[in-house]
Amino acid sequence: MRTSPLMLLVAAALAGCGDRTGTGTGAPSGATLHVQGTALVDSAGRTVRLRGVDRSGAEYACAQGWGIFDGPVDSAAVAAIASWHANAVRVPLNEDCWLAINGVPAAYAGANYRQAIAGFVGRLERAGLYVILDLHWTAADTARALGQAPMPDRDHSPAFWSSVGATFKGDDRVLFDLFNEPYPDNNADTPEAWRCWRDGGTCVGMSYQAAGMQELVDAVRSSGATNVLMLGGVQYASGLSHWLANLPTDPLGNLAASWHIYNFSWCTTTACWDSNAAPVARQVPLVLGELGEDDRGSAFVTALMDWMDARQGSYLAWEWDVWGQALDLISSYDGTPTPYGQTFKTRFGQ
Numbered sequence: 001m002r003t004s005p006l007m008l009l010v011a012a013a014l015a016g017c018g019d020r021t022g023t024g025t026g027a028p029s030g031a032t033l034h035v036q037g038t039a040l041v042d043s044a045g046r047t048v049r050l051r052g053v054d055r056s057g058a059e060y061a062c063a064q065g066w067g068i069f070d071g072p073v074d075s076a077a078v079a080a081i082a083s084w085h086a087n088a089v090r091v092p093l094n095e096d097c098w099l100a101i102n103g104v105p106a107a108y109a110g111a112n113y114r115q116a117i118a119g120f121v122g123r124l125e126r127a128g129l130y131v132i133l134d135l136h137w138t139a140a141d142t143a144r145a146l147g148q149a150p151m152p153d154r155d156h157s158p159a160f161w162s163s164v165g166a167t168f169k170g171d172d173r174v175l176f177d178l179f180n181e182p183y184p185d186n187n188a189d190t191p192e193a194w195r196c197w198r199d200g201g202t203c204v205g206m207s208y209q210a211a212g213m214q215e216l217v218d219a220v221r222s223s224g225a226t227n228v229l230m231l232g233g234v235q236y237a238s239g240l241s242h243w244l245a246n247l248p249t250d251p252l253g254n255l256a257a258s259w260h261i262y263n264f265s266w267c268t269t270t271a272c273w274d275s276n277a278a279p280v281a282r283q284v285p286l287v288l289g290e291l292g293e294d295d296r297g298s299a300f301v302t303a304l305m306d307w308m309d310a311r312q313g314s315y316l317a318w319e320w321d322v323w324g325q326a327l328d329l330i331s332s333y334d335g336t337p338t339p340y341g342q343t344f345k346t347r348f349g350q
Helices: 003-013 075-082 095-099 112-128 156-169 189-201 213-222 270-281 299-310 339-348
Strands: 032-034 039-042 051-054 088-094 132-135 174-177 228-230 253-260 286-290 313-316
Touching: 003 228, 003 299, 032 313, 039 095, 051 156, 051 339, 088 095, 088 112, 088 228, 088 313, 095 132, 095 156, 112 156, 132 286, 156 174, 174 189, 189 213, 213 228, 270 286, 270 299, 286 299, 299 313, 299 339
Parallel strands: 051 088, 051 313, 088 132, 132 174, 174 228, 228 253, 253 286, 286 313
Antiparallel strands: 032 039
């Protein structure tokens, strides 16, 4: 999801930095995930469908210089998410904060940031939740990562994933979403966009060297991490038309497709879902990492979740934050749902 100016203003006004204690990830025995055909399965071979929420904050607070998280992430806050019968949380991250580069204040970068993220992951796992770590905000060269870029950068993104992989290897309850929402070639669905997506390098409409998805897969695997890797398509991850044809090579075959759909984005009709995403879902696990509806209704997300349920897919709702916006799932971090959020709470409880 693209963070709006209002989102940033509201976020900057909130002071909660969360609990930074604890570095262990503590995944229960038997909870690991891997890809088997079109499904995510645990170590006992049982199919696992992820249904949960996106917990935004760690991608922007640190780079803006006022915290690590936006709002509470302590055990009580985690319990509120679990009370919805969710089983997964997606956590957006910032490469500059993780790597302690480009002028991010030391209090919110490097070891402090990494320890805070690991602690949050541990609390989520102890509450029975799977975790998706997502590279959300990036920037090439010496610019600070203060927003979304069209592609990961070769300067820092492979190093980010090598480090994240080394940190969480051995904990396959954590999934890695390699890049939030690619939009190369000026946000087009073209051969050049997909070439850039896969191979990186010099790309049309971009002033920096991109890191392609193959580079990021290689960076994770070179760290020794075996975690499931999620790859979002082009056009802000809404386009999967040539995802299968450009799929990177993974020696473990542990890749899933990441898909983002909103009522205001591309591919908003059942016909598009059938032609664009269904062929992918017939080959690999399909994870709808973000879905949402900004008209304060529920008809669109209900139809989309019905479509995913029919294919045994996974989905996570954007966003578990209190920004005063139409996409807020909650009105309080105690888990009180907004009318919009109630749609998902009801679905997760079924």
